[in-house]
Amino acid sequence: MIVPLSHALILSAILFGLGVFCAVSRRNLIMMVLGIEIMLNSASIAFVAAALRWQNLEGQTFVLFILAVAATEVSVGLAIIVYAFRRTGSFDPGNYNLLK
Amino acid sequence: MNWMIAAPEIFYFAAAMWFLMLSFFSKPDPRREHLSSLLLASLGVLVCLASVGAQGYLFIQAFTADIYSQVFKILLSLGLFLIIALCGNLPDIGERRIQDFYFLLFTCTLAMMLLVSAGHLLSIFVSLEVSSYSLYILVALRRNQDFGLEAGIKYFLVGTFASGVMLFGMALLYSSSGATYLSDMARLLPEMIGQPAVVIGLVLTLGGFFFKLAVFPFHFWAPDAYQGASNQVAAYIATVSKVAAVAVIARVVAHAGQESTYLVHVLVILSVASMTVGNLAAIAQKDLKRLLAFSTIAHSGYILIGILAMNPAGWTGTIFYALALLAMKFTAFLVVIELAPEGQNLQIDDLAGLHRRSPLLALALMVSLFSLAGIPPTIGFTGKFLVFVAAIERGYIALVIIAMINVVISLYYYLLAIRAAYLLEPAVELPALTPSMPIKLLAGISTGLIVAAGFFPYPFIRIAQAAAQVLLVGR
Amino acid sequence: MAYPTLAALIMATFLPFAAFLLIMIFTRMKPGLSARLSIGSVAVSFVCSVVLLAQNWAAPGPVEYSTQFLASSGLNVQVGFLADQLGLLMLTIVAAICLLVQIYSLGYMAGDPGFSRYYAFMSLFAWAMLSLSVSRSLLQIYVFWELVGLSSYLLIGFWYEKFSASQAGKKAFVMTRAGDVAFFLGIFVVLLNAGNLGVLELNGPTATRMPHEVLTLSALLIFGGIVGKSAQFPLMTWLPDAMEGPTPVSALLHSATMVAAGVFLFARLFPFFSLSPEAMGVFLAIGTISMLLASTMAMVSRDIKRVWAYSTISQLGLMIMGLAAGGYFAGVFHLTTHAGFKALLFLCSGVFIHHFGTNDFYELGRSGSRGLKIPTISIVIAAAALSGVPPLSGYFSKESIMSALAGLSNPMWLLAGLLGVFLTAYYSFRVMFVMFFPKSVEQESGHAHAPDHAGYRAMTGPLVFLATVTVLLGFFEAPIKNFLAGMLVIDLHAPETNWSHIAALVLSIAGLALAWFEFGRRGAEQVGFVEKIPPLYRLFAERWYLDHIYGLFVDRVIDRGISWLCWQNDNKVIDGAIDELAGGTVEGGRISAFLQTVMIQYRLLAIFAVLVFLAFYFFFEKI
Amino acid sequence: MHMEPANFPYLSAILGTTVAGLIAIMLIPAEKKELIRRVSATFSGITLVISLLLFFAYDRSMGGFQFVEDYSWIPSLGIRYINGVDGFSLPNLLLTGIVFFTGVLTMWEMETRVKEFYALYFLLVTGVFGLFMSLDLFFIFVWYDVSLFPMYLLIAVWGTTRKEYGAMKLTLYLLAGSALILPAVIFLYFKSGLGTFGFVPLMQSGMSGTIAPWEQKFAFILLFLGFGILAGVWPFHTWSPVGHAAAPHAVSMVHAGVLMKIGSFGVLRVAIMLCPVGWSYWAPLMAVLAAIGIIYGAFAGLRQTDLKYVIGYSSVSHMGVVGLGLSTMTVEGLNGAVFQMFAHGIMTALLFSSIGYIYDRTHTKMVPELGGLSRVMPVASTFFIVAALASMGLPGLANFWGELVVFIAAFRTYPPLGVIAVLALVVTALFMLRVVQRTFYGPVDEKFSKLQDVSFFLGVPRMILAAVLVIVGLYPSILFDVIHTASAPFINGLPK
Structure with missing residues (x-):
């Protein structure tokens, strides 16, 4: 064990925070999706580290699935967003305010 | 490996594939698609009923079939069938996309069935995501794309954000306890529940399910998604998807959350916040679907009361409540769908004169709204009563009083809707509504069920009790 | 004699109620039948009461019938009849006057659209008042007390389309209610401390077991009811307004019987009250104040009915003075005689009012009221009796009250009483002189001759009867005294002091003379001395501003x-x-x-x- | 507690009749108004007959709960369908039967949405009947709400003055009361440790102290406030005048006549009988609130110009008398309170029924716009006046006895409050007489001079009510005998 688990967890927490920050602060739908991707990946890091700690493969499996799900997510999300961009010409989430 | 215990899943998978194939190889025909989907859905109900006694594991226990999951599968299949029964006229879904629509509905239901059977964090995660992605697209499918796309985007963003949170929570949980099976958690967690990483991980994990159930603060998508989605999809979200969410939350909490006062406190806070925010915001709504969305948020608060009691009565009440929610939300949406033949969004004032246009629908609306408000003798009341009993057994009387006050607040906006249906007269004379015979039958049956199950709840309580046996772990 | 007596009592009291129900439900549309029902029932009551009176004339003690009532409410209340001398005397008086007034009303109310209703209410009143007379417990008395108030309300406001009438009815009800509330509370105090509401028990040993303060308190509270019902100070102002009702009603309720119920209650509970000298002192004072105030008001009124109303207040005050002074017989006897002559006064006035259509006696005089011979003679007899002119009945009863007052240690009360005698004679003959010796007569011939039809005969018949009674009743003082003496152990024989007799007689003659001087003699300007002092006049005419204060x-x-x-x-x-x-x-x-x-x-x-x-x-x- | 099973299910027969009536009305096409009315009158008449039978079939010498029907309902929670009547509920059942039937007749001339009206009306009354006869707390709560929520539509659709505001206020207010009741009921369920919602076992555990004193105190105040709101306890009474004024006549009748009784009955049956210790703890508060209500209602009523507001405030005052009786903790107090419930129910029903007739003819219920009606409609006026006299507490009419007994009990327990309550009699008399004077006396208004007096048929419901007032007024023991069978054992069995 070179890197203690706590360090990995801290790293992943920081990454999670960055992801949240990105999703919350950038007024661009694409960047929000990216931020959320970062959040997913931060979880992946934690899983990998934990898999090392518990000496089993479940963490690793998780990561594989996360990659797959993230890919789905991007495809679905981007599809909707791009479609919306074509209709409205805007990536600004503030412009999507019809529903109230 | 006994594949028969997964018969419902296999069936729904096949049905979904059928529509997928159709969309590849056949021209869309709304009528045929509707009939075939209706047939498949009713067959699905039968399959679920037939496999009610199934017990066992698949995929190294990632898939668990027990009475709990099978009861919920019946509810889910029933919900799907009922929603599809309302899809005879789908003005808001383009004809081109009708096969995709059914494909997604069946896929989503399949995912939810997997969800209620999931026994491993990974299977929970995957099935949850699959059901969510189906719904994102279903919401965005609406022909009125200004609404549909915006709702889809918001739903998607909140959803993925929540799944990010959930995933991070799962990572924390796994890294601190090493458990990924729910059964392991039930064994391991009680000793380490005092550790921050464990319990915060648990709360974050629950966040993903709270998103499904629209619990504060993960409820932000609900009003927009309901309003923006087509009526049928909103109905589906309000009924079937909520049932699945209840199932998974109850299972996870039962397995992982025992002995944690912190978790109880968190659930109390979220429960009170959900019902208060939901009920208050509902007061100000003009759009009927949006109002129902906020009412769903409030109901998620009531359901949490049953869950946080964490006693047999609580589980029973929760399961019963899920059934109640299905019945009453379905009835309310039935009226909404029938009143909007063009698929438009319905304002509360559009209900004006309903009592003359269609006394049956007006009655159905009134009964379902009173049931949502929790007025006896309706199923909504009995559900509330059961969860309140469970909570008071644990001594949470203040919580129950707060919930009852919320009931009073909620009554205000339900009464406003009833007032519109029974009291207001439309500005221009609208023609009488003549719903088709099946719809009439459906409205009559569901209204009758709401009252009958409120008055004679015992058979349903028995079912809920049987299902709740599964959740009595670790005690 | 058990069952016949009980049956007679039940008949005497409940027949009018049956008549009331029958009229209200069935014969509203048939005035003749209604009147016959009502008069018939009260006639039977009268016969029963006379029979009862005769039967019990020599009876040694009270006869009581009681039955458990409200047992299951947790209270132990006995109800039933108490047929003792006082009750039977009152029963007879009430039945007699009721009968006479109802006969009289045949003429007076003839043709009124509410004829049936009138007789229904009259029957209701008769029921309540007759039952009140022979009630055996305080609660029962209270019940009928209220019902009497109700019929009074209904009858005062009989001509409800007149605003003043309905207003007066309301005022009467609310003001007496105020007194009744005190009575009600008094009953509670008695019940909770004595545990019994029976009249005989209260008059007997039960009361002595009560602490003295509580006894005084309850006596004062019960007296509150008397103040309200008998229109004593300070709840006196409703009675003059009550004259808005038909005149027979005034005669029956608001002079002869109902308002006397207060005095009757006093007499009923006399032994109980007399256990508390403090309370008796208060009663004496209130009686005196009422008597004098009312007399002053009567001196300036120009409305003939109001004058008699004030005089009623004042005479009731006098009775209460007599009773409070310990003169049990004096008070009851005056009650008896007063019932006769006051009813007569009202009924006579009613004839004039009916005939000439005005209440103003100056107007009556100008219209030639003396043309009606029988009413004229009767009213003079009655007024003389009221003034205490011998040998009329009023003379005897007033004399006995004066002697009771004279028996008190403080001579102030006697002086006040004597002043009252003087004022009474003055104001009653003021009316007489103005009516019969008017300064000018406008229509000497037009109305002078007495009409001769059935209605008039129905009205004059009772007059003649009552006038006879008024003349003769005084001579029955001794028998009545003996009769009443049978029921009480207390001393009824107040010390005789002759000078009070003479003083009273002299003063009543003086009052009469003053009235003659100011109103009667030829060339008198017919303006009383009070009217010459404007502030005093205004004070009296505005009834000492009591109504303003209440308003x-x-x-x-x-x-x-x-x-x-x-x-x-x-x-x-x-x-x-x-x-x-x-x-x-x-x-x-x-x-x-x-x-x-x-x-x-x-x-x-x-x-x-x-x-x-x-x-x-x-x-x-x-x- | 003695429980006498029924050889014939009278109680379920009453409920069954109202439900059958409801279903029958729902099945008749809305156009056949006359038929709907007749069906309603028939079914309500049957319930009246059954409740009369019940009243006289009740064995007064035996007391206790009689005609008991007991069926399992939700075994897992110990909920049973238990019906039974005792001396407290019997007068109330009779009252409901009378007001129900006369209410149907009172609304005979109503033409708008007849079917829906009677359907909701039957639903409402089903709840009322159920509440009075149920001996299971779960069902008591269910019936309580069933009897409340139809009020919203009944008032909002068929009402008059500020109807939507009144309906909303009333419904929310009263259901807020139920928000306190339900938690308290469940709380008692667990604290008794019996695992049953049955009234009788819970009462025994309250008596024996199985439910600890503090638990009783806590539950009592919740239950008292919850039911008390419906009983118009000061200061939670303001829904009552507004609601009465807004409601259609029959609903006002049922509402003031019966629904407010549900509140006081609930206080008695649930709060007092289950939590005797809590009762003795909170009784002074109850008494003070009740006394304030008595005097306050009378004074506030003095200023009203709307006939229904007047009656609404007089109801506040009269229900204060009931509350005062309940707070005395004596046999007399309970007797008087229950008696007063009955008497007030009949009396207000008669008042509202009469006002209904007047309003239907004159189209106003504002006192200043009326006048002289006694000339035009003497019979209708007589009914109102009889009821007004009863409300003043005139002897010979039913209310007097209730008030008398309550006042005596109050005078014994809380002398100052008793005095205050008695003083209110004067004020009540003042405002009732004012109303009578201004409405019925005085000259006839030209525009009313052509109006018809009440016909014989329309007079029937009012006659029934007036007759009941007189009969009970002359022979109060007919009720006291019954009530006493319940109150005396209860008070004597209280823990010392």
């Missing part, structure tokens, strides 16, 4: 004070708070709904913030 009280304190406060509190404070709460909730809903519509990124931020809060909560929860 102000009701208007300022109750209507615009407490009631306004309550209503404002309801509207502004309670409802205000509730509406505010509801409005606040709705406003909260708006805010909450608005927060749900903010940009999607803020919502994500909110989710995150809540999660952070929950995470922190974990660390602070344990503190």
Whole structure:
């Protein structure tokens, strides 16, 4: 064990925070999706580290699935967003305010 | 490996594939698609009923079939069938996309069935995501794309954000306890529940399910998604998807959350916040679907009361409540769908004169709204009563009083809707509504069920009790 | 004699009630039948009461019938009949006057659209009053007391289309109610301390077991009811207004019987009251004040019925003085004689009013009222009796009251009584002289001759009878005294002091003379001495401003004070708070709904913030 | 507690009749108004007959709960369908039967949405009947709400003055009361440790102290406030005048006549009988609130110009008398309170029924706009006046006895409050007489001079009510005999 688990967890927490920050602060739908991707990946890091700690493969499996799900997510999300961009010409989430 | 215990899943998978194939190889025909989907859905109900006694594991226990999951599968299949029964006229879904629509509905239901059977964090995660992605697209499918796309985007963003949170929570949980099976958690967690990483991980994990159930603060998508989605999809979200969410939350909490006062406190806070925010915001709504969305948020608060009691009565009440929610939300949406033949969004004032246009629908609306408000003798009341009993057994009387006050607040906006249906007269004379015979039958049956199950709840309580046996772990 | 007596009592009391029900339900549309029913029932009552009186004339003690009532309510209340001398005497008086007045009303009310209703109410009254006379417990007395009040209300406001009539009815009811509430409380005090409400028990040993203060308190409270019903100070102002009712009603209720119920109650509980000298002192004072105040009011009124109303107050005051002075027989005897001559006064006045259509006796005189011979003679007899002119009945009863007053140690009371005698003679003959010796007669011939039809005969018949009674009753003083003496052990024989007799006689003659001087003699300007002193006149005419005070009280304190406060509190404070709460909730809903519509990124931020809060909560929860 | 099973299910027969009536009305096409009315009158008449039978079939010498029907309902929670009547509920059942039937007749001339009206009306009354006869707390709560929520539509659709505001206020207010009741009921369920919602076992555990004193105190105040709101306890009474004024006549009748009784009955049956210790703890508060209500209602009523507001405030005052009786903790107090419930129910029903007739003819219920009606409609006026006299507490009419007994009990327990309550009699007399004077006396208004007096048929419901007032007024023991069978054992069995 070179890197203690706590360090990995801290790293992943920081990454999670960055992801949240990105999703919350950038007024661009694409960047929000990216931020959320970062959040997913931060979880992946934690899983990998934990898999090392518990000496089993479940963490690793998780990561594989996360990659797959993230890919789905991007495809679905981007599809909707791009479609919306074509209709409205805007990536600004503030412009999507019809529903109230 | 006994594949028969997964018969419902296999069936729904096949049905979904059928529509997928159709969309590849056949021209869309709304009528045929509707009939075939209706047939498949009713067959699905039968399959679920037939496999009610199934017990066992698949995929190294990632898939668990027990009475709990099978009861919920019946509810889910029933919900799907009922929603599809309302899809005879789908003005808001383009004809081109009708096969995709059914494909997604069946896929989503399949995912939810997997969800209620999931026994491993990974299977929970995957099935949850699959059901969510189906719904994102279903919401965005609406022909009125200004609404549909915006709702889809918001739903998607909140959803993925929540799944990010959930995933991070799962990572924390796994890294601190090493458990990924729910059964392991039930064994391991009680000793380490005092550790921050464990319990915060648990709360974050629950966040993903709270998103499904629209619990504060993960409820932000609900009003927009309901309003923006087509009526049928909103109905589906309000009924079937909520049932699945209840199932998974109850299972996870039962397995992982025992002995944690912190978790109880968190659930109390979220429960009170959900019902208060939901009920208050509902007061100000003009759009009927949006109002129902906020009412769903409030109901998620009531359901949490049953869950946080964490006693047999609580589980029973929760399961019963899920059934109640299905019945009453379905009835309310039935009226909404029938009143909007063009698929438009319905304002509360559009209900004006309903009592003359269609006394049956007006009655159905009134009964379902009173049931949502929790007025006896309706199923909504009995559900509330059961969860309140469970909570008071644990001594949470203040919580129950707060919930009852919320009931009073909620009554205000339900009464406003009833007032519109029974009291207001439309500005221009609208023609009488003549719903088709099946719809009439459906409205009559569901209204009758709401009252009958409120008055004679015992058979349903028995079912809920049987299902709740599964959740009595670790005690 | 058990069952016949009981049957007679039941017949005497309940027949009029049956008549009331029958008239109300069946014969509203048939006036003749209604009148026959009512008169028939009260005639039977009268016969029964006379039979009972005769039967019990020599009976040694009271006869009592009682049955358990309200046992199952947790209270132990006995109800039934108490047929003792006082009760039977009152029963006979009431039945007689009721019968006479109802016969008289055949003429007086003929043709009135509410003829049936009138007789129904009269029957209701007869029932209540007759039952009151022979009630055996205080609670029972209270019940009929209230019912008597009700019939009084209904009859005063009989001509309800007249605003003043309905107003007067309401006033009478509310003012007597105020007194009744005190009575009601008094009953409670008695019940809770003596555990019994039976009249005989209270007059007997039960009362002596009560603490003295409690006894005084309950006596005073019960006396409150007497004050209200007998229109004593300070609840006296309803009675003059009550003259808005038909004149026979005034004769029956508001002079002869109902208002006398107060005095009757006093006599009923005389032994009980006399256990508390303090209370008796208060009663004496109130009787005196009422008598004098009312006399002064009577001196200036120009309305013939009002004069008799004031005189009623004053005579009732006199009775109460007599009773409070210990003169049990004096009070009861005056009650008896007063019933006769006061009814006569009203009935005679009724003939004039009916005939000439005015209440103003100056007007009556000018119209030639003396043309009606029988009423004229009768009213003079009655007025003389009222003034205490021998040998009429009033003379004897007043004499006995004076001797009772003379027996008191403080001569002030006797002096006041004598002053009352003087004033009475003065104001009653003021009316007589003005009516029969008017300054000018306008229509000497037009109305002078007595009409001769059935209605008139129905009216004059009772007059003749009552006049006879008034003349003769005084000579029955001794038998009545003996009769009443049978029921009480207390000393009925107040010390005889002759000088009070003579003084009273002299003063009544003096009053008469003064009246003659100012109103009767030829060339008198017919203006009383009081009218020459404007402030005094105004004070008397405005009834010592009592009504103004009450009006102000009701208007300022109750209507615009407490009631306004309550209503404002309801509207502004309670409802205000509730509406505010509801409005606040709705406003909260708006805010909450608005927060749900903010940009999607803020919502994500909110989710995150809540999660952070929950995470922190974990660390602070344990503190 | 003695429980006498029924050889014939009278109680379920009453409920069954109202439900059958409801279903029958729902099945008749809305156009056949006359038929609907007749069906309603028939079914309500049957319930009246059954409740009369019940009243006289009740064995007064035996007391206790009689005609008991007991069926299992939700075994897992110990909920049973238990019906039974005792001396407290019997007068109330009779009252409901009378007001129900006369209410149907009172609304005979109503033409708008007849079917819906009677359907909701039957639903409402089903709840009322159920509440009075149920001996299971779960069902008591269910019936309580069933009897409340139809009020919203009944008032909002068929009402008059500020109807939507009144309906909303009333419904929310009263259901807020139920928000306190339900938690308290469940709380008692667990604290008794019996695992049953049955009234009788819970009462025994309250008596024997199985439910600890503090638990009783806590539950009592919740239950008292919850039911008390419906009983118009000061200061939670403001829904009552507004609601009465807004409601259609029959609903006002049922509402003031019966629904407010549900509140006081609930206080008695649930709060007092289950939590005797809590009762003795909170009784002074109850008494003070009741006394304030008595005097306050009378004074506030003095200023009103709307006939229904007047009656609404007089109801506040009269229900204060009931509350005062309940707070005395004596046999007399309970007797008087229950008696007063009955008497007030009949009396207000008669008042509202009469006002209904007047309003239907004159189209106003504002006192200043009326006048002289006694000339035009003497019979209708007589009914109102009889009821007004009863409300003043005139002897010979039913209310007097209730008030008398309550006042005596109050005078014994809380002398100052008793005095205050008695003083209110004067104020009540003042405002009732004012109303009578201004409405019925005085000259006839030209525009009213052509109006018809009440016909024989329309007079029937009012006659029934007036007759009941007189009969009970002359022979109060007919009720006291029954009530006493319940109150005396209860008070004597209280823990010392």
